Amino acid sequence: MNSQVDEQKIAFITCVNSEDWYSECRLYLESLHIPDGMKAEFIPVRGADSMCAGYNAGMARTDAKYKVYLHQDTLVVNKHLVADLLHIFADKTVGAVGVIGCRSLPLSGVWWDGLRTYGRVLHACEPESVVDSHCREPEGEYQEVEAVDGLFIATQYDVKWREDIFTGWHLYDTSLCKEMQRAGYKVVVPNQETDFWCIHCPKEKPLAYEYKGYQKAFIREYGKELNPEV
Template sequence: MNDKKVAFITSVNDEELYEESKFYVEHLIIPEDSEIEVEFIKIKDFNSITSAYNEGIRRSDAKYKIFMHQDVFIVNKNFIQDILHIFNLDKNIGMIGMVGCKTIPVNGVWWEASDCLGKVADSHIGSMEIINFHEVKDIYEEVEAIDGLIMITQYDIPWREDIFQGWHFYDVSHSLEFKRNGYKVVVPNQQSIWCIHDCGRIELDFSYEDGRKKLLDEYAEDINTLKVT
């Protein structure tokens, strides 16, 4: 893999929204003398986010891959430098997210945990607000799962499209896949928010509960083992 390349991989069905998201990335600071190359991988016409992201892996040889929603705007100008710094601190860090939980609840819904960490600007309730979970005390803290708004990796692990054909719980699944492979999943310390997630009001349908059941069918033992340890 090319350790001088950072790929931004996005599943797109709204070109205007994607172009706005891409605009923010294009204005990030590239670390001086790093020889870092940024590439954009736009995935269209896929039935699930897992299949789209697997296609992104096939299309890019970048060591560092940022899987992000088309409605995410990165406002931390030093984002690239900051994520590379975290990865360079520990080769066992496999994935970084903006918000997550240290203990996945037994129902699989990460944000219902009492030990959520991180921060993000988000509009899922219909208006934009800053979501502040517990502060990350060091440069980063290890978590069990992160939210799928943006998932930053330095190793390629296949997304479980064999299980998740929709748009829910793929993020908890991928967090646990990294854990299964012996890697850490972390949330960084953010003095101010790194990302805006302008998703709009979220209405959950039957596919949400279907995804939750699939998560528990596959990972119940992982979740329970993590709680014991």
């Protein structure tokens, strides 16, 4: 981790295995409005062994204080994203910002099974089929949550991604949220009532076979810290 951080810089870090998707993702990022005095950099990570390993490698390649970890098939449509993030991160207790997540994790560790989900994402899984996944909205500017989805996670503090446990492509996001909380920081979802921040274009597919193994690993590591709502 970098001891010297550039507070005027934001880095967009993406694990890439499809150049077509990444170039589309990048097109949206390059058209964002960057506030005066701030600069943006783009860090594609190719050939990563896992999401955590890729994100740790990306983290090591930048001195930016602010980082956005996003999927290659996430399109950021909020032109004022950087200013909005800086506004939220003015609260120094906020460590990470996601766009959709849950207030309290259930015992399964799976955020979308939580009783109270917050946030909003436009899902374009198939051509000509767009679903507005709109959960509860925060009552104020943002809502503290226990976990957010990995399609988009912005941070203002560097917390290591647990590549020692999550050696694949699942539950790395929920793990990071728990690591942020262990470090004493909040994870939040912004209010997107008037407009959504991201379009996500994942291919619809069944949950991978390996998911259950990572779920067990997650519960082993963090199970005692979960306080599910009933």
